[in-house]
Amino acid sequence: MMDKSIRVDDSAKNIHAELRHLADSISQIIKGIRVAQEPIAESRNKMPQAAEQLERVTQQTATATHRVLDMVEAITGREGEIETQVKELRRVLPSTYFRNNSRVKRIVERICVSVSANRNDAYAIMDALQFQDITSQQVDHAISLLEQVENRLKDVLVGLQLDVGPESDVKRKERAYDPNARFSSNSSEQSEVDELLNNLTKEKQNN
Amino acid sequence: MSSLKILAVDDSPTMRRIIVNTLKRAGYDDVTEASDGKDALAKMKVEQFNFVITDWNMPEMDGLTFVSQIRGLDEFKDLPILMVTTRSVKDDIIEAMKAGVNNYIVKPFTPETLGEKIGQVLKSVGRS
Numbered sequence A: 001m002m003d004k005s006i007r008v009d010d011s012a013k014n015i016h017a018e019l020r021h022l023a024d025s026i027s028q029i030i031k032g033i034r035v036a037q038e039p040i041a042e043s044r045n046k047m048p049q050a051a052e053q054l055e056r057v058t059q060q061t062a063t064a065t066h067r068v069l070d071m072v073e074a075i076t077g078r079e080g081e082i083e084t085q086v087k088e089l090r091r092v093l094p095s096t097y098f099r100n101n102s103r104v105k106r107i108v109e110r111i112c113v114s115v116s117a118n119r120n121d122a123y124a125i126m127d128a129l130q131f132q133d134i135t136s137q138q139v140d141h142a143i144s145l146l147e148q149v150e151n152r153l154k155d156v157l158v159g160l161q162l163d164v165g166p167e168s169d170v171k172r173k174e175r176a177y178d179p180n181a182r183f184s185s186n187s188s189e190q191s192e193v194d195e196l197l198n199n200l201t202k203e204k205q206n207n
Numbered sequence B: 001m002s003s004l005k006i007l008a009v010d011d012s013p014t015m016r017r018i019i020v021n022t023l024k025r026a027g028y029d030d031v032t033e034a035s036d037g038k039d040a041l042a043k044m045k046v047e048q049f050n051f052v053i054t055d056w057n058m059p060e061m062d063g064l065t066f067v068s069q070i071r072g073l074d075e076f077k078d079l080p081i082l083m084v085t086t087r088s089v090k091d092d093i094i095e096a097m098k099a100g101v102n103n104y105i106v107k108p109f110t111p112e113t114l115g116e117k118i119g120q121v122l123k124s125v126g127r128s
Helices: A002-092 A102-128 A131-159 A188-206 B013-025 B037-046 B063-071 B090-099 B111-124
Strands: B005-009 B030-034 B051-054 B081-085 B103-106
Touching: A002 A102, A002 A131, A002 B013, A102 B013, A131 B013, A188 B090, A188 B103, B005 B013, B005 B037, B013 B030, B013 B111, B030 B037, B037 B051, B037 B063, B051 B063, B051 B111, B063 B081, B063 B090, B081 B090, B081 B111, B090 B103, B103 B111
Parallel strands: B005 B030, B005 B051, B051 B081, B081 B103
Antiparallel strands: none
């Protein structure tokens, strides 16, 4: 009888110790969560700022691209004017003039070659500016990822019944982008597309 | 100069400007711009176009929805459509062709590719 009461007493003491240990652990976890709340909330609040910063990069790149396009258009316009003037010169001068003035003829020919080269280079610059559309899609993808992280962090705070803090006043816009957009100057990509299109056309004709 | 009346649909003002310039260089002077599928549909209601160049990823209404919608209308079922997009995944191209595009260009494109593709599309619809 005596032995039994001692065993019960010991068990109660053990359970009590376990519960105390458990309570201490929970208390530590709660402290840990409270400590984590601030950095989680802070990180979440910084996400819209980061997105806004990226948005500004896109806007400034677009503005710069349009300035370059303005200049390219001005250059190609002036090159066209020079060509018109050379044509006019050829029209107003007697037909024998260039035959009798081979040096002038060579100078005019060199002007025409330079004009054409300048215009082609200007057009090459314009074609290369397509990078702006592609990088803006890449930035939009990055912003969407930041917005997803922001939402997940909010879920964590709500799930732990912690203060989520004030909502950001940065307005989210609808984004349409290709997550795989990339700037490739490799013509093989279009060749692969063309091969696929040819196969699809053949399949369609056979069916 | 070509008599083609082209509608260029892209949400990027940079791309629209490059496309319009490239088309003008190739002799296509009559080009109207639209910023997405919805804007394009609105413009098609008031103006008649005989060629459409469209992007895929656009807000409001994407290029695929736009193409599917116009292909569903009798008046546009034979309208030549060229898709110009960054999407180069095989399944995307198949999806676009199924939706009704006549040809497909991957960005960044060259002026030569754009000119060739317009020619191919016009030939395929018997308008070259």
